[in-house]
Each structure stands twice: as structure tokens, then as C-alpha cells.
Amino acid sequence: MADNSKTEDTASESLEAAKNASNKKEKLADQVMQNPQVLAALQERLDNTSVTPSSYIETFPKAVIRRIDALKKLQVKCAHIEAKFYEEVHDLERKYAALYQPLFDKRREFINGEAEPTDAEAEWHSENEDEEKLAGELKNAVVIDEKAEEANVKGIPDFWFTIFRNVDMLSELVQEYDEPILKHLQDIKVKFSEPGQPMSFSLEFHFGPNDYFSNSVLTKTYKMKSEPDKTDPFSFEGPEIVDCEGCTIDWKKGKNVTVKTIKKKQKHKGRGTVRTITKQVPNDSFFNFFSPIKVSGDGESLDEDSEFTLAADFEIGHFFRERIVPRAVLYFTGEAIEDDDNFEEDEEGEEEELEGEEEGEEEEDAETDPKKESSQPAECKQQ
Amino acid sequence: MADNSKTEDTASESLEAAKNASNKKEKLADQVMQNPQVLAALQERLDNTSVTPSSYIETFPKAVIRRIDALKKLQVKCAHIEAKFYEEVHDLERKYAALYQPLFDKRREFINGEAEPTDAEAEWHSENEDEEKLAGELKNAVVIDEKAEEANVKGIPDFWFTIFRNVDMLSELVQEYDEPILKHLQDIKVKFSEPGQPMSFSLEFHFGPNDYFSNSVLTKTYKMKSEPDKTDPFSFEGPEIVDCEGCTIDWKKGKNVTVKTIKKKQKHKGRGTVRTITKQVPNDSFFNFFSPIKVSGDGESLDEDSEFTLAADFEIGHFFRERIVPRAVLYFTGEAIEDDDNFEEDEEGEEEELEGEEEGEEEEDAETDPKKESSQPAECKQQ
Numbered sequence: 001m002a003d004n005s006k007t008e009d010t011a012s013e014s015l016e017a018a019k020n021a022s023n024k025k026e027k028l029a030d031q032v033m034q035n036p037q038v039l040a041a042l043q044e045r046l047d048n049t050s051v052t053p054s055s056y057i058e059t060f061p062k063a064v065i066r067r068i069d070a071l072k073k074l075q076v077k078c079a080h081i082e083a084k085f086y087e088e089v090h091d092l093e094r095k096y097a098a099l100y101q102p103l104f105d106k107r108r109e110f111i112n113g114e115a116e117p118t119d120a121e122a123e124w125h126s127e128n129e130d131e132e133k134l135a136g137e138l139k140n141a142v143v144i145d146e147k148a149e150e151a152n153v154k155g156i157p158d159f160w161f162t163i164f165r166n167v168d169m170l171s172e173l174v175q176e177y178d179e180p181i182l183k184h185l186q187d188i189k190v191k192f193s194e195p196g197q198p199m200s201f202s203l204e205f206h207f208g209p210n211d212y213f214s215n216s217v218l219t220k221t222y223k224m225k226s227e228p229d230k231t232d233p234f235s236f237e238g239p240e241i242v243d244c245e246g247c248t249i250d251w252k253k254g255k256n257v258t259v260k261t262i263k264k265k266q267k268h269k270g271r272g273t274v275r276t277i278t279k280q281v282p283n284d285s286f287f288n289f290f291s292p293i294k295v296s297g298d299g300e301s302l303d304e305d306s307e308f309t310l311a312a313d314f315e316i317g318h319f320f321r322e323r324i325v326p327r328a329v330l331y332f333t334g335e336a337i338e339d340d341d342n343f344e345e346d347e348e349g350e351e352e353e354l355e356g357e358e359e360g361e362e363e364e365d366a367e368t369d370p371k372k373e374s375s376q377p378a379e380c381k382q383q
Numbered sequence: 384m385a386d387n388s389k390t391e392d393t394a395s396e397s398l399e400a401a402k403n404a405s406n407k408k409e410k411l412a413d414q415v416m417q418n419p420q421v422l423a424a425l426q427e428r429l430d431n432t433s434v435t436p437s438s439y440i441e442t443f444p445k446a447v448i449r450r451i452d453a454l455k456k457l458q459v460k461c462a463h464i465e466a467k468f469y470e471e472v473h474d475l476e477r478k479y480a481a482l483y484q485p486l487f488d489k490r491r492e493f494i495n496g497e498a499e500p501t502d503a504e505a506e507w508h509s510e511n512e513d514e515e516k517l518a519g520e521l522k523n524a525v526v527i528d529e530k531a532e533e534a535n536v537k538g539i540p541d542f543w544f545t546i547f548r549n550v551d552m553l554s555e556l557v558q559e560y561d562e563p564i565l566k567h568l569q570d571i572k573v574k575f576s577e578p579g580q581p582m583s584f585s586l587e588f589h590f591g592p593n594d595y596f597s598n599s600v601l602t603k604t605y606k607m608k609s610e611p612d613k614t615d616p617f618s619f620e621g622p623e624i625v626d627c628e629g630c631t632i633d634w635k636k637g638k639n640v641t642v643k644t645i646k647k648k649q650k651h652k653g654r655g656t657v658r659t660i661t662k663q664v665p666n667d668s669f670f671n672f673f674s675p676i677k678v679s680g681d682g683e684s685l686d687e688d689s690e691f692t693l694a695a696d697f698e699i700g701h702f703f704r705e706r707i708v709p710r711a712v713l714y715f716t717g718e719a720i721e722d723d724d725n726f727e728e729d730e731e732g733e734e735e736e737l738e739g740e741e742e743g744e745e746e747e748d749a750e751t752d753p754k755k756e757s758s759q760p761a762e763c764k765q766q
Binding site: 057060061066074082085096121122156328 | 453465476506507536716
């Protein structure tokens, strides 16, 4: 920028113009608010002027707008490179899934009593004094019922079921009559699509033999898409879950908790006689997770409720994959739940907590606590 | 879980115990609130019992706690594998930085008038009707001053400076006297550490020749750490920025905006004569970004203010790297700013916007808008 004075002029002129533009907008907005009929018609126009920076641009000469267009075109190319990047990240995740698996297999064995940890495997030296202390207390606390229980307890009772109870997102879905079924849940696995296949992952829920259904595994598969939207390439933020598929649950007779039978009276038009018929209607249950709404081709033709339900389903699938399966024990003990709430270790945090204002106050903390802030710049984090 | 009845008993007993435990805690909490002196002493104890799930565990037999410890030990191993994963993601980012660079170089040329886009390069067909319309309006809008300006305007005037003005996080730092300096900013580059080197990235701010300092490039380097904290391995969420380094700005005489000269009156103790001395004191300026606070070894010994300042600095560095440099044109036009505010395209969104309730209302949208929700499960996103 050799011609400095020039650009400064341009800038100040532009600012002036931007001010005028936004004044115009306010007037327009008032009219619109008074005349809802024209609202829809004016929306599009407003979309593009309601943000000051865009109106700032209106003041540039054609040649400059042409250069900005060229930059936008480069930006679309960047988005497509970014998509490829995320595909390679997915390949990396597939590679690492194989590295985690042996640890997850051990976990399964300890949970279900298939194997007992060796002293080396069970040796837990927390660097955290508090935990040491707690551990001590625990050991004393249990000495009493130890003899009684020791022999009978296999693995870690209700491990996965306890996680369902500890995680709000899941406990909201679990009905009382789901609980005895979930007690048979022995493992949850994440399986990635094969290399070269379309990007997707499956959640496998492994159940022990039970009186409710004959499946040993219930699966939910999430299809992902890692490519910029043609109509809005700049909104690309990485792979998205775009669809999901459940599985058929082979319920044993009279055990299907996803339906309930209701009685209905029917009157015969002619004779006027009344008969009672029974019909089955859908019933709230976690196990509806395995028969999700179908996404239409473009995803547009779903009504808002369905779209919301589907979005919630996607979020749950993502949460199983990114948090619960990789960190199950921390959701069992509650440690991960502290983290998810930005649980603060500083005194302030606890005082607030004693006041029983955890949530709100902690969110405030989250904004002002450097530790939390400085942990933000992780390169690759899930939301 | 063959012995089902058994586990159900265990569960209900445990729940009972958990209830009792949390009652105890409330009583304890009351005492503490009445007697602040004992607060500190009790904090540690409370840390570990304040979350119901943990107290749930206190009721398990020793053998079960032993298995849970084994799971925790496995979890630490997972955290270390995860750290390796993020290192490989960093390598991927380095690889892709090389793929983006040619596009960023073109961008720099168009911005600074080193090159003019060809018709093919400038051909911007928006799929979005509104934009088409706007584009049309823009072209008309500028026809007037076109002839006058066309010849004089080089590249895209004030491109980077405009981004500083559009992005709140940056405009907050920019003082009036910083503005003429920032108008000389010609490019911002992100450089990653070499393979095998400790994980870090540098921001390079490239300036044109100017009257303020002789540097052509100002750099800020952020050091990252991708390894679980020994004292708290479960909190590991990926690489963190742990330290940063600025650079020396070779200010030209009397041009250093990061200091100001103040006059001070001094009274001579003996004679009582008064003399006026001048001294230099720090001055608010964006350019203080290049002389950040030093992190101490453990990062603990900083006072809260410094920690907060540092955390904010880390966040800005992260934002330059993850958002501004990769998507500069969208921050110039404001499109990315819409996105960052979860700008909604649906009518609802705009009505609220007309009411000038953008922020709040949009945040509500963010919770209830499926598009936004379903875009959450991106595999690799920045916060």
C-alpha cells in the first residue's frame, strides 16, 4: 500500500457510506415491522444488508468487488481442501480405534467379570492427594459389607446402566421399564466404516442373554458427510452426521417396551352395538433409539419436530462415540461429568457449589477462568 | 450378568446409600457456610463427594473398587494414545498448510494489487439468489464513482485492517493510533513447527514499508503441549497452547505507540524546590500483542489478572490460526461473523434480528435449530 493517504480516504468515505446504509436499514426495518405482509418479500434484501460489514463493501468500486469475488472463489477451493483434511483425520481415527481396542477389551473383561485385574493392573496411585484420601475412606467404608458381598459380586455391577443414569442426555430417554433391560448391557463398541467406504460409524450395544429380546447386539449406524454444501460452501465446518439407521429388535413375546396396547370402544353404525378392540401404539423407551426417523433425500421435507428429534439423535450418537465409549469409567464415577460442566477446582468455584449454584456460576467461571480458556485452543476437539 | 437379581439388589442398596451420602453432604455444607474458617480445610474432602455418582461408588465392595481402579489405569493409557493421535493430526495440519499456501499466496496478490484476477478467477456464481441480487445492486451502486476511483484503487484497500475492525476480539485491542499502522498490514501467515520439533505455530504479520517501524514481519509464536497432565490425566482434551513469544518491534523515533511519556512533578526534600521530570509508561495498543506476559515454569505463580490476560492472548492466537487466516475474506465481508453468531437463515431468525435482539435470540435458535445441531457432530472442530 504505497498510496497510503488514498486508502485512508477510501476507508473514511466507506465508513460514512456504511453509516448511511445502516440508517436506511433501520428505517426499512421499522416499515417492515409495521407491515408484516411485506416482511417475507423484504427478508432476502435484508439478509445481505443487515450486517454492517457487507454494506461497507457496497461502497467499493467494481474492480475491488471483482477482486473480492476472486477471493471468495479461492475460499471455496479452501473448503474443498479442508474436506479432504477431515477425511484423512477420519482415517487417523480408524487407525487409532485399532490401538484403543485392546484396552477396551480389557475394560469389558473387568466390567463383566470375565477377568480379574492383576495387582499391577489395579494399582491406582492418584497424584491427587484428595483422591488418595477418598480411596482410603472407600476402603474403610466397604470393609463392613465386604465379607458379605465379596463372593457374590461379579465384575462391576450395572456399569453401563449406571452411565445411562449419570448422563442426563441418556437418563432423559430411559423409562423405568427400560432399566432392567439396560442392566444386561455388557459393552458398547464404536466401529468405523472401512477405508474407501463412505464415511460412517456404528455403535454396537452388546447385551448379555436376557428375557427381553434375542439379539446379542443392537446396532445404530451414523452416516457422515465431509463435503462443503454447494449452496453454502462457506458454512463447512467438518464432517456432519447426515443420516442414521437402526436395527430390528427381536422382542420376546410380550416384552416389547416400545409399544403399548390400549383398549378402544367401537360402536357399530347400524346396530349400535359396542365392541372393545385392542390396538398397539408407540411407547416412550430408550429402545426407540434403534428405530430413528428416516431422513428424506434433501432433509428439507421433514417437519420441525422430526428435524429436532433427528438432530437430538445425531447429538446422542456423537456423544456415545466421542465421549462415553472412549471414557466410560469417567462417566461411571462421575469424573467426566464434572469436566463436562467445567467443574472448577478453585475455591471460588466450590463456594458457589456449596451455595448449590453449580450450573450458572460455573458457566460464569468458564468465562473468566484462565485454565479453562487456555485449554480452548485444542487443535481437534469435539463440541 | 448371569446373576441378575443380585445386581439389582446391589443397585438399589447403592442408590439408597448415595441418597444418604448426599444428605450428609448438605448438612456438612451448611456447617461450612456458617464457619468460613473450616471451609478451606474441608474443600478437598468435598471435591470428591460433591458429585453424587462418586458417592454411589463408596458403597461398592473392595473387589469392585479394585476393578474400577484398573479401569482408571486403562483410561490413563487411553489418554496417552489420544495424545499421539493429536500429534498425528498436527502433522496432517502441517501437510495441509502446504496445500493451502498457493491459494493464500494468490489471495495476498489480489489483496495487495500484485496481481489482477483473470475473468475466470473472478467469476463468482453464487447459488444464493439474494447474493446474486445484491451483486447486481452493488454493480449499479458503484457505477457512479467507478470512473473516478477505478484507476486509483490498488488491490483491496484496508483488507486486513477491516478484519481487525469487524472482529470484536481484535477491535477491542485496536486503539485509534494503531489504525494507521494496521493499514500497512499486507498478509498474515501461519507457520507450523518442523516435523520432530516441539509442537508450535507462529503467526507472521507482514507489513508494507511504513513510517512506524522498520520490521517487515512481526511474529508471535505459540508453543503447544499434547500430553496428559500427570496430576490430572483425565482432563486431557487435546493439544493446548501453553506459552507464547513475541518479537522486538524496531519502532522509528517517536513512533512507539506502546509507550506514552508522562510529566511528573518532583519536590526536593531539603530545598522544597519543585522540578518536572518526564517518564515513559506502558500504553494500550494492539502492538502489545507482540510483548506478552511470560509464563512461569508451572504457570501457577502468575496472579489472576496475568493469567486472564495470557488466556485471552492464547485465545486470540488460536482464533487467528483457526479462523481468521484460513477464512480472511469471510471476516472481511462479515459472512464468517454471521456464522460465528449462529446466524440463522430461517424467517424466525430474521424477525428476531429486525427486533434487534440478534445475540440472545440467536443463541436460543442455536439450541433449537436442527441444522445447527446436526452440524455439531463434526469430527474435528475448534471451539
